[in-house]
Amino acid sequence: MKKNILKYICAGFVICGMASCLNLDPKDSLGDNLVWSKADNFQLFANQFYGWTRDMGSGTDYQNGVADGAHSDYRSDLICTNSVNTYSQGTNAIPEKDGNFTSIYKRIYYTNLLLKNAEGFANQASIATPMGEAYWFRAYLHFELVQLYGDAQILTEPLDIDNGQLYGSRNPRGEVIDQCVSDLLMAAELLPETPAEEGRLCRDAAQAMLSRVALYEGTWQKFHGGNSARATELLTIAKNAADEVIKAGHYSLFYNAALVNPAINNINQSYRYMFILEDAGQCNPAGLLKAANTEYILSHRHRDTDKLSINITHGLLSNVCYITRKMANMYLCSDGLPVGKSPLFKGYTGATDEFQNRDARMDNTMLQHNEPYWNNDSKWRTSWTDADLDNCLTGNARSNSGYQNQKWGVEREVADYYESMDYPVIRYAEVLLNYAEAAYELNENISDSDLDKSLNLVRRRINPSMPKLSNSFCSANGLTMRDEIRRERTVELFLEGFRIDDLKRWKTAETEMPQDQLGVKMTGTWFETNWAAQARSLNSDGCIVMYSGRSWAQKNYLYPLPQDQRQLNPNLSQNPGWE
Numbered sequence: 001m002k003k004n005i006l007k008y009i010c011a012g013f014v015i016c017g018m019a020s021c022l023n024l025d026p027k028d029s030l031g032d033n034l035v036w037s038k039a040d041n042f043q044l045f046a047n048q049f050y051g052w053t054r055d056m057g058s059g060t061d062y063q064n065g066v067a068d069g070a071h072s073d074y075r076s077d078l079i080c081t082n083s084v085n086t087y088s089q090g091t092n093a094i095p096e097k098d099g100n101f102t103s104i105y106k107r108i109y110y111t112n113l114l115l116k117n118a119e120g121f122a123n124q125a126s127i128a129t130p131m132g133e134a135y136w137f138r139a140y141l142h143f144e145l146v147q148l149y150g151d152a153q154i155l156t157e158p159l160d161i162d163n164g165q166l167y168g169s170r171n172p173r174g175e176v177i178d179q180c181v182s183d184l185l186m187a188a189e190l191l192p193e194t195p196a197e198e199g200r201l202c203r204d205a206a207q208a209m210l211s212r213v214a215l216y217e218g219t220w221q222k223f224h225g226g227n228s229a230r231a232t233e234l235l236t237i238a239k240n241a242a243d244e245v246i247k248a249g250h251y252s253l254f255y256n257a258a259l260v261n262p263a264i265n266n267i268n269q270s271y272r273y274m275f276i277l278e279d280a281g282q283c284n285p286a287g288l289l290k291a292a293n294t295e296y297i298l299s300h301r302h303r304d305t306d307k308l309s310i311n312i313t314h315g316l317l318s319n320v321c322y323i324t325r326k327m328a329n330m331y332l333c334s335d336g337l338p339v340g341k342s343p344l345f346k347g348y349t350g351a352t353d354e355f356q357n358r359d360a361r362m363d364n365t366m367l368q369h370n371e372p373y374w375n376n377d378s379k380w381r382t383s384w385t386d387a388d389l390d391n392c393l394t395g396n397a398r399s400n401s402g403y404q405n406q407k408w409g410v411e412r413e414v415a416d417y418y419e420s421m422d423y424p425v426i427r428y429a430e431v432l433l434n435y436a437e438a439a440y441e442l443n444e445n446i447s448d449s450d451l452d453k454s455l456n457l458v459r460r461r462i463n464p465s466m467p468k469l470s471n472s473f474c475s476a477n478g479l480t481m482r483d484e485i486r487r488e489r490t491v492e493l494f495l496e497g498f499r500i501d502d503l504k505r506w507k508t509a510e511t512e513m514p515q516d517q518l519g520v521k522m523t524g525t526w527f528e529t530n531w532a533a534q535a536r537s538l539n540s541d542g543c544i545v546m547y548s549g550r551s552w553a554q555k556n557y558l559y560p561l562p563q564d565q566r567q568l569n570p571n572l573s574q575n576p577g578w579e
Helices: 005-015 039-052 099-118 124-149 173-190 203-225 228-248 270-274 312-316 325-330 360-365 386-391 428-443 448-452 455-459 471-477 481-492 499-506 526-530 563-568
Strands: 296-300 423-427 517-521 543-547
Touching: 039 099, 039 124, 099 124, 124 173, 124 203, 173 203, 173 228, 203 228, 203 296, 203 423, 203 428, 203 499, 228 428, 270 360, 296 428, 325 481, 325 517, 423 428, 428 448, 428 455, 428 481, 448 455, 455 481, 471 481, 481 499
Parallel strands: none
Antiparallel strands: 296 423, 517 543
8 A cells, every 4th residue: 555645755854864754845745646646746746846956045055056055166265255164174074963964865755756656657748847857856966965975875766764775875976876877868858858938957957967967977086086987988978968968059158249348348248147137127238138048058046026045146246255366366368378378467566457358257257446336235227327337336355355256246226135036057158168078088188179169169258359279279378278178167157166066076176275265465566555454464475365274185075974864874884084
C-alpha cells in the first residue's frame, strides 16, 4: 500500500537531521490521489523547485549568488567588507549544524517524490516537462553537494523512514557527477526546446548546466587528482554541451547601442544595465524591459511587487562593497594587454588614472571618483538626460579600499528591498566561457576559430576595438593562454558567485587566497594628499592593506560536514583535514 506524502516527507527530514516535520506548503501535504491524479498537479508540484536556485540572497547560503554564502565572491580574494570573512580568511571551523546540508537533501527528496509518482502515470507525454524539471533540479542539487563537500550520498528514491540507505556512507564524488550527467541528459530530452515562459527551464538550460558540471569536475580531476582520462571524458562533455547551446542559436549576448554613459567617454554600459533590467517603468537610457534580455538562459525571477531578502543596491553600491586592487588590476587595457605590459596604462598617480584606456567592463562595474551615480533612495534617475545630473550623487573614492562597486546598483526610485531585477542562474556568456576553457584544457591549446565563437564574443561585447585573443597575440606579447582565459572568466562573472569555486577547481586557491587583500596605492599618488583620514596600514609598495594574515590549507578546498549529521549517521566520514 502506498504511503502518504506526509510520511515520505518526514522520512526525508530524518536524513536532514530534523527533529520533526516542518510546516509544509499546501501543495506538499495533499493526499497522494489528489496530487498525482492529474498532469497539471505534477507541474504545480514542480513549480516549487524554482525557488531553490541561486539568487541575490536567501535564507540558505548555498543559494546566495551575491550576498555572503558558499559560492559568494565575499569568500574569495576579490572583495571584502568592514568585517573579516572567516571563509575568505581561511579560519572557518566545523559547524554544529549546516543549513546547506539539510536543505539540499530535503529538496532532493521532493524531486524524487515527483519522479517516483511519475512512473505509474498513464500519459507520460503530458508530464514530460515537470519530469524534466525534476531531473534538472536533482542534478543541480547533487552538484551543490559535490562543490561543497566532495563525496555525497546519492539519493534517487523518496526513501521511507526505516530505509537503511538513509544511514549509509557517502558515494565517491565521481559517482555523484555521473548521476548529475545522467540526470541532465534526461532533462535535455524531456524539457521543451524553448521555455514556456521566462525563468523556466528548457533544453538549452540542461545543456548549459551540463557544461558547468562537467567543466567543474573535469578541471578538478585534472588539477587535483591528475586523472587525465577522467578529465578528458568530462571536458569533452563540457565542450560539446556548450556547443549544443551555441549551435541552437536561441540566446545571444545582451547589447544595446543606446546604453551609453555620456559622463565617462560615452562608454557603452550594456554589461551594467543587463543586471538591473526591470519591468517597473523606465529603468535605463533605452527604456528597455526584461524581455530585451537575450542572454539569461535561466534566471531567478522577481516582480516589482516582490519583497527581496536583500536590499541589493544598498548592499553593494559605492563604498559598501570593498573591491580589491587585485580585481582592479585584472582588467586589461584597451589594447588587450595587462596593466604591467600595456603602454596605454596611465598608472596610479591620479584618482582615476588607472581607469583610463581600460576594458570598458571596469567602468561598468566600478565607480570612479567624481563619477555621477544614483542610489535609488535619496537620488534617482527619471529621464536619463543631462537633467538628471541635478539630482545625482558624486563618487568619492576616499573610503575603505578606495575601489568602489556599481554592479547591481539600481538607479530608479524604489522602496528598499523592492528592486525587481532577475538573478542570472545561467547566462549565455558563461556558456561561451565554458566552451573556451573546456576546449583549451582538453589538449592545452585552442584554435583561433574556437576563441572567436566563444570568448572573443564576450571580450568584445562592449570593447569593439579591443584586439581579439588569439594564439599569435599571446605569443607576440608573452601572454599565457590559460591565464587569459581565466582572466576573462573572472572579469565577466565578477559578483555572480563563481570566483571561489573557480580557484578551488583550478587548485590555485592555495596561492591566491593567502595573499593580502589590498586597496588603492597611497604613496606618491593623489590619495596620499587627499585622503587624510585613511587609517589602515600600507604595504611596502604603499598600498592599503585591507586584510592580512590570511591562510589556505588543503582542507579548505571542501567544507566540513556538520557535527549533527555525523552524530545521526556515524557512516558519514569527515572530509580530509577536518577530523
